[in-house]
Amino acid sequence: MKFELAPSSAASLLLSVLSPPISLIRSYPISSFLASLVLIPLLVVVTAALGFLSIATWRYISLHILATDMYSHFPRPARTDRYPLLTGNLGHIRKAPPVEGHLAFQRELNTKVYVYRGLFYSPRLMIGDAKAMLHLLSAANSYNYEKPSSTRLVLKNFLGEGVLVAEGDVHKRQRKILQPAFNVGAIRELNPIFMRYSRDLVEKIGQMVDRSSSEKEAVNGITKPFVAQSKYSQNVSRPGAPVIDIGWWCTRAALDIIGDAGFGYHFEALKVDVDPSLVVKRAGDELGDAFNTLFKLTLKIDIFRFLQLYLSNFRLLKWVDSIPNKRKRATESAYGELEKVSMRIVERKKKEIRNEMQAEVEARGSSKTANGFTKADFDEKESSSMTGSTPGKDLLHLMMRANMAADVSPREKLDDAELIGQITTLLIAGHETTSNQTAWTLWLLAQQPETQQKLRAEIHDHFGKGMERDPNYDELMSMPYLDAVCKESFRVKSAVPSTIRVAKTSATIPLSKPYPTRDGKSTFNSVHIPAGREIIIPISAINLDQEIWGSNAADFVPERWLDLPASAKHNGLPMHLMTFISGPRGCIGNRFALAEFKAMLCHLVGNFHFETVADWKVEAKQTAVIRSRVIGQEDVGPQMPLRVSRITT
Numbered sequence: 176m177k178f179e180l181a182p183s184s185a186a187s188l189l190l191s192v193l194s195p196p197i198s199l200i201r202s203y204p205i206s207s208f209l210a211s212l213v214l215i216p217l218l219v220v221v222t223a224a225l226g227f228l229s230i231a232t233w234r235y236i237s238l239h240i241l242a243t244d245m246y247s248h249f250p251r252p253a254r255t256d257r258y259p260l261l262t263g264n265l266g267h268i269r270k271a272p273p274v275e276g277h278l279a280f281q282r283e284l285n286t287k288v289y290v291y292r293g294l295f296y297s298p299r300l301m302i303g304d305a306k307a308m309l310h311l312l313s314a315a316n317s318y319n320y321e322k323p324s325s326t327r328l329v330l331k332n333f334l335g336e337g338v339l340v341a342e343g344d345v346h347k348r349q350r351k352i353l354q355p356a357f358n359v360g361a362i363r364e365l366n367p368i369f370m371r372y373s374r375d376l377v378e379k380i381g382q383m384v385d386r387s388s389s390e391k392e393a394v395n396g397i398t399k400p401f402v403a404q405s406k407y408s409q410n411v412s413r414p415g416a417p418v419i420d421i422g423w424w425c426t427r428a429a430l431d432i433i434g435d436a437g438f439g440y441h442f443e444a445l446k447v448d449v450d451p452s453l454v455v456k457r458a459g460d461e462l463g464d465a466f467n468t469l470f471k472l473t474l475k476i477d478i479f480r481f482l483q484l485y486l487s488n489f490r491l492l493k494w495v496d497s498i499p500n501k502r503k504r505a506t507e508s509a510y511g512e513l514e515k516v517s518m519r520i521v522e523r524k525k526k527e528i529r530n531e532m533q534a535e536v537e538a539r540g541s542s543k544t545a546n547g548f549t550k551a552d553f554d555e556k557e558s559s560s561m562t563g564s565t566p567g568k569d570l571l572h573l574m575m576r577a578n579m580a581a582d583v584s585p586r587e588k589l590d591d592a593e594l595i596g597q598i599t600t601l602l603i604a605g606h607e608t609t610s611n612q613t614a615w616t617l618w619l620l621a622q623q624p625e626t627q628q629k630l631r632a633e634i635h636d637h638f639g640k641g642m643e644r645d646p647n648y649d650e651l652m653s654m655p656y657l658d659a660v661c662k663e664s665f666r667v668k669s670a671v672p673s674t675i676r677v678a679k680t681s682a683t684i685p686l687s688k689p690y691p692t693r694d695g696k697s698t699f700n701s702v703h704i705p706a707g708r709e710i711i712i713p714i715s716a717i718n719l720d721q722e723i724w725g726s727n728a729a730d731f732v733p734e735r736w737l738d739l740p741a742s743a744k745h746n747g748l749p750m751h752l753m754t755f756i757s758g759p760r761g762c763i764g765n766r767f768a769l770a771e772f773k774a775m776l777c778h779l780v781g782n783f784h785f786e787t788v789a790d791w792k793v794e795a796k797q798t799a800v801i802r803s804r805v806i807g808q809e810d811v812g813p814q815m816p817l818r819v820s821r822i823t824t
């Protein structure tokens with residue numbers, strides 16, 4: 176028997192259900208309107224939350240009960256988080272030190288290819304196989320694996336429309352304009368900037384070391400504090416050997432470097448006085464102020480803001496991002512300020528380049544106008560300036576020149592918003608990465624005095640015991656032990672330990688060898704990934720792979736680079752490392768980073784001796800890059816305190 180409501184009875188039922196709210200709205204129109212402003216979004220959010228939970232439940236059932244999930248036969252960790260439908264295994268990954276979460280699963284499952292669970296029990300593929308990664312990151316395939324849209328939304332909030340956020344054709348176009356600025360020739364020209372700020376850094380540290388030995392008027396034998404020195408570090412400082420947050424100082428040097436080498440801007444971050452009572456805020460440093468605010472906000476994304484961005488990712492929930500909140504307002508205002516200053520820099524550069532070209536036209540007696548300069552004209556001008564008559568150009572200058580060439584079609588050019596996006600991107604991507612890498616390297620060297628001394632001996636052989644002259648770019652690149660120390664540090668302490676992609680269309684990723692299925696009874700040679708699924712790019716896990724680097728893969732051993740094992744020599748990765756990933760989405764700043772890193776290390780190790788503080792345990796914390804903090808001194812926040820003294824010649 177079929178039971179149906181007659182249309183008239185259905186309508187009357189609907190009316191009877193709706194009549195109480197309708198009469199309520201009629202009686203209290205204003206209050207009802209105000210209530211609806213809260214209730215309707217709340218209803219949508221609750222519905223969305225229920226929707227996500229239903230999806231998570233379905234994923235759980237299809238994996239554990241029906242075994243219809245396509246990854247059912249893949250190894251997976253035995254234990255999930257306390258609320259698996261919400262966070263899958265993410266809690267475990269987040270709680271463990273960087274990389275350790277992934278490596279622990281790898282050890283537990285005895286394989287490098289497995290699937291764990293992310294937000295709302297979504298599957299995340301983990302493939303710790305270098306050949307698979309090379310395939311995925313190659314020119315042919317990398318545009319099929321995009322950054323997740325939630326990650327891009329978060330990044331876009333801080334960085335604007337830069338190359339780190341762009342995808343597909345927009346990315347190709349931006350990268351083409353940016354690339355010439357990062358070529359070897361361009362980076363070589365930046366060497367004097369790397370040297371200048373490395374020397375400034377040495378001068379600041381030298382001031383603290385010298386003052387610590389002369390300030391004997393100190394209370395109870397403790398010298399006066401230095402700027403950015405915690406009370407803990409002050410308490411254990413000794414005359415001539417203070418404990419200094421070396422990470423803080425390297426970050427200031429790196430900011431000065433990226434400001435000057437990036438777009439000719441002088442942050443003067445190292446101009447700070449080492450005496451905290453004399454630290455004055457520099458007037459008119461709008462870019463520095465806006466950047467600092469924005470940068471602090473990137474370090475702490477609160478859960479509400481993250482959810483807001485995550486939800487606004489879905490078409491029906493786009494409006495969620497317009498809900499006002501303090502953090503959103505702060506970010507927007509800091510970004511707005513940064514945008515204004517960056518726009519002024521862009522305008523100034525445009526004028527500078529036009530004038531430069533006009534002068535060239537006049538010098539050549541050509542009939543061409545500055546606006547008619549082609550890429551070839553720019554290259555010709557570049558080669559004549561390489562003779563040393565003009566100083567090296569900053570990255571933005573080179574980028575904008577490439578952008579302004581008359582034979583670059585308007586469709587290929589970057590608009591002003593995109594140019595500004597590159598400034599913010601270079602600021603964020605280009606300074607905390609290298610400064611953290613340098614700080615971690617000094618910590619590694621502080622634990623191995625013989626390695627530190629061996630590096631110092633090579634530096635002194637080249638530049639004298641008192642660092643009498645600055646290294647030039649080619650010398651820096653050809654010092655074998657310095658190179659070995661830098662690469663080994665990139666390997667064991669990658670500033671970016673992993674990243675993530677989502678497959679745009681379904682694809683099959685080949686593996687270098689067969690990997691075992693979950694029951695161990697069979698193997699698979701490739702992994703099929705459907706559209707929309709997430710895949711981890713396990714940078715550090717591959718850098719620490721024992722199959723490539725041997726049983727001491729976890730140890731810091733620069734000597735291994737002087738006689739690379741065949742498995743590393745032929746792994747096909749740039750510099751044999753995953754640190755900068757590879758392909759069209761690989762780090763565009765890798766040469767810049769290496770030259771800057773070597774310059775700072777050379778000057779620091781050439782001038783000072785670094786020691787760890789007895790009984791202080793430094794731990795790595797995962798934020799956008801890996802930062803360090805001391806256990807028991809969490810109130811200080813990220814820091815890398817090392818005891819520094821002058822080397823005795």
Ligand code: HEM
Binds near residue numbers: 338340755759
């Ligand atoms: C130790 C230093 C550095 C490390 C370990 C590092 C690592 C990385 C990694 C892993 C990526 C890929 C991120 C992803 O796609 O998810 C990346 C991208 C990028 N890096 Fe670096 N980086 C370093 C220094 C620098 C410097 C100094 C600059 C600029 C001067 C820079 C600029 C960029 C840019 C613009 C991208 C985006 C490239 C693109 O998507 O086309 N990086 N970096």
